[in-house]
Amino acid sequence: MNHKELIASMAAKLNAPKSVVADLLDTTVTTCTELLVENKTIGFQSFGNFEIRKKEERLSVHPSTQVRTLIPPKLVVNFKQSNILKEKLKDLPHHD
Amino acid sequence: MIKDKISSQEVIDLVSSKAQVSKRVSEDFLKVMISTIEESLLSGDVVKIKNFGTFKLQWNEPRKSVNVHSGEDILLAGYYKVTFTPDVILKDLVNEPFAHLTPVELDSENPEPEQEKTNVALDPLRIFNDQASEIKDLLSEIQSLSPKEEVAVDTPIFVPAPVEPIHDETDYADYLLQKELVKKPIEQEPKEALPEEKEVAEQILRKEIVEVVAPVEGTDYQNEEVSSVSSFDAIEDVKPLPAEDVVSGSNSIEPTIATGNSVEEFDSSEFLKEIHPRRVRRFWIKALIVFLFLLVTFSGFYLFYPPVRNFTASTALALKSSILKTSEKVSMTEMFNTVSNWFTPKQKLTPIPVRKVVIIPKDTTANDSATGKVAVDSLQLMFDKTRVYKTFIATETVKPNGRLTIMAKRYYGSKDFWVYIYEANKDRIPDPDRISEGTLIRIPKLDHRLIDPANPRCIKKAKELHDLYVKKED
Numbered sequence: 001m002n003h004k005e006l007i008a009s010m011a012a013k014l015n016a017p018k019s020v021v022a023d024l025l026d027t028t029v030t031t032c033t034e035l036l037v038e039n040k041t042i043g044f045q046s047f048g049n050f051e052i053r054k055k056e057e058r059l060s061v062h063p064s065t066q067v068r069t070l071i072p073p074k075l076v077v078n079f080k081q082s083n084i085l086k087e088k089l090k091d092l093p094h095h096d
Numbered sequence: 097m098i099k100d101k102i103s104s105q106e107v108i109d110l111v112s113s114k115a116q117v118s119k120r121v122s123e124d125f126l127k128v129m130i131s132t133i134e135e136s137l138l139s140g141d142v143v144k145i146k147n148f149g150t151f152k153l154q155w156n157e158p159r160k161s162v163n164v165h166s167g168e169d170i171l172l173a174g175y176y177k178v179t180f181t182p183d184v185i186l187k188d189l190v191n192e193p194f195a196h197l198t199p200v201e202l203d204s205e206n207p208e209p210e211q212e213k214t215n216v217a218l219d220p221l222r223i224f225n226d227q228a229s230e231i232k233d234l235l236s237e238i239q240s241l242s243p244k245e246e247v248a249v250d251t252p253i254f255v256p257a258p259v260e261p262i263h264d265e266t267d268y269a270d271y272l273l274q275k276e277l278v279k280k281p282i283e284q285e286p287k288e289a290l291p292e293e294k295e296v297a298e299q300i301l302r303k304e305i306v307e308v309v310a311p312v313e314g315t316d317y318q319n320e321e322v323s324s325v326s327s328f329d330a331i332e333d334v335k336p337l338p339a340e341d342v343v344s345g346s347n348s349i350e351p352t353i354a355t356g357n358s359v360e361e362f363d364s365s366e367f368l369k370e371i372h373p374r375r376v377r378r379f380w381i382k383a384l385i386v387f388l389f390l391l392v393t394f395s396g397f398y399l400f401y402p403p404v405r406n407f408t409a410s411t412a413l414a415l416k417s418s419i420l421k422t423s424e425k426v427s428m429t430e431m432f433n434t435v436s437n438w439f440t441p442k443q444k445l446t447p448i449p450v451r452k453v454v455i456i457p458k459d460t461t462a463n464d465s466a467t468g469k470v471a472v473d474s475l476q477l478m479f480d481k482t483r484v485y486k487t488f489i490a491t492e493t494v495k496p497n498g499r500l501t502i503m504a505k506r507y508y509g510s511k512d513f514w515v516y517i518y519e520a521n522k523d524r525i526p527d528p529d530r531i532s533e534g535t536l537i538r539i540p541k542l543d544h545r546l547i548d549p550a551n552p553r554c555i556k557k558a559k560e561l562h563d564l565y566v567k568k569e570d
Contacts, residue, residue, distance in 0.1 A: 001136045003146040006129075009136075013128050024125045027115040029148045031107060037189050041101040047130045048178065049101075052190055059202075072197030075190050077149070079180030085134065089153070089176040092138060 036077060048081040137178060149182040221563075400474050478546055479557045485520035485540035494535045500528060507539050510549035515561035516542055528565055 001009070007025060011018045032050065035042055041051040057073040081089075104126060112122040133151055136143045143151040158174035188195065492503055500518055501511035508516075518528045520540040525531050548554045 001141045002144045006132060006136075006143060006145065009132050010125075010128050013132065014124065021125070024111065024115055024117070024122065025129065025145070026147075028107070028111050028126065028129070029145060031110045031114060032148065033186055033189055035102055035107075035110075036186070037192070039100065042107060043101055044104045044107075044126075044130055047134065050180070068202040070200040070202055072194060072199065074194050074197075077180070077182040077186060077190055079151075079178065081178040085178060086175070088134070088138065089178070092140075092153075092176055 039075075044082075046082055046084040048079055048085060051078050051080070052076070053078045145183075147183055147185050149180050149186055152179050152181065153177070154179045397474055475545060475551075475553060478543060479553075483516065483519060485516075485538075487541040488520070488538040489541050490539045492537045492539060494531050494533055494537060496533050498531060498533070500525075500531060500537070503537065503539060508542065508547040508549070510547070510555065510558075512549075512555050512558040512562070513542075513547045515558050515565060516540060516547070518565060519561075 007018050007022050010025070011021045014021060032042055036050060036052055039052050041049055043049045052075050055074050055076055058071050060069050060071050061067070062069070108119055108123045108126055111117075111126070112119040115122065133143045137151060137153055140153060142153075145151075154177045156175050156177055159172050161170050161172050162168070163170050182190070489507060492498075500514035504514035504517055505511040514528075517537065517539060518525060521535075521537050524535055524537070531537070545551075546554060546557075
């Protein structure tokens with residue numbers, strides 16, 4: 001499901017025009033982004049938490065060339081699903 | 097952490113204020129959004145939100161584990177997990193504080209290249225040592241074998257003989273060139289064996305050879321003998337032997353050679369007497385060729401070695417030239433007899449005053465190409481000679497930060513020749529790289545041809561010595 005499909009699906013549920021839904025979604029995304037940039041954790045109940053984690057700097061060695069590279073520290077977004085969602089997912093049968 | 101956590105309610109408030117919609121609308125929207133994403137995920141789909149990221153389900157395989165308390169094996173069931181991959185834009189925005197940092201390649205440079213360097217630097221020295229020991233072995237071998245080999249050589253000596261009858265000057269020159277390769281080092285060594293007397297010895301050698309043709313033939317014949325004996329071994333040695341020129345700076349080898357040489361000479365003289373007349377002719381031809389070559393060699397040497405010229409200039413020459421002429425007409429058999437007669441006195445390399453004054457103006461016989469070659473050889477000879485420093489042009493007191501190279505530049509014209517200064521002052525200079533302040537340095541007088549900055553061979557020789565001394569300190 002891509003962005004457009006998501007908007008269409010939500011618009012159908014909300015009985016609202018897609019443009020409004022698109023604007024709202026856009027606003028939500030920018031809001032979340034801003035909050036995350038401020039190093040805040042966003043918790044959506046029944047869904048999960050978005051948080052920023054710092055990856056420390058590390059030394060990586062290229063397996064074949066043996067070139068050692070110092071990887072600088074970085075901040076990444078991490079999503080951890082809530083237990084409610086996890087329970088729901090448990091019911092999902094495994095199919096490959 | 098807790099105070100930094102934003103609940104969904106706060107997000108709803110923020111969104112409503114930003115989008116200027118009621119909180120109710122935004123709340124509904126958010127709930128619908130989350131439920132839609134959930135549904136989509138539960139149906140096994142991927143949800144992609146622009147500028148934000150992608151939600152995806154990931155199946156974690158069931159795995160075995162151990163109960164920490166009971167130690168029993170337990171099977172953890174497989175489960176789905178929602179993963180979120182942030183969009184590049186979100187990723188970059190979040191990572192902004194560290195965005196300026198880039199991965200740095202750490203060079204693991206130094207240890208290995210340095211090792212390589214030292215290896216390369218050691219290589220010439222190692223090769224040099226190998227060659228030196230090789231030559232020593234060969235020489236001792238020749239020495240120990242020579243009495244037997246004189247007899248054994250008897251037949252094989254005639255295998256290469258057919259080359260000799262050639263009377264063509266050019267072919268003959270080529271042939272001589274080959275011979276010279278083998279012979280030259282052996283010729284040189286006896287001279288080096290007696291560094292103090294070498295001048296005398298050289299002159300005597302020369303004199304004897306030129307004095308009368310018959311004795312000359314004798315000496316040539318000996319040389320020939322020596323070279324042909326060694327040539328069986330030496331055919332392979334031709335390469336190692338030139339290296340001997342380098343080695344000869346150290347006197348350790350020379351005495352053995354000198355003795356070995358005299359032994360061979362003695363044997364050859366005895367051996368000669370038993371030779372079959374037919375073979376004698378070939379020997380004679382061979383001897384003649386070598387004699388002519390030596391004539392050319394020594395005339396070249398004479399031309400390019402001022403002391404000799406001065407010496408000969410002061411002596412009577414006419415008589416000797418007449419002797420030379422007559423002796424050339426002597427028949428082969430006569431020649432042989434005289435050869436064998438002259439052997440005995442020849443063996444001793446002691447100076448005999450009576451025989452002085454022999455060198456004839458052979459300049460006429462010298463051909464140009466030969467002299468050029470010989471000139472180079474005389475230089476080589478000079479390189480190989482053990483340098484004895486007796487006369488000095490000046491003495492210098494080492495100034496702070498003084499260096500031998502600076503003195504060499506001043507006195508000899510090139511700093512490469514510092515090695516000679518070092519050689520002359522070895523007893524005072526423990527380390528040529530750091531000469532201590534106040535040391536009295538004597539600047540030796542050197543032959544101008546040895547320190548000719550324009551001659552690449554002189555520079556090369558000096559560099560070789562430089563390597564030798566500097567490496568030795570390491």
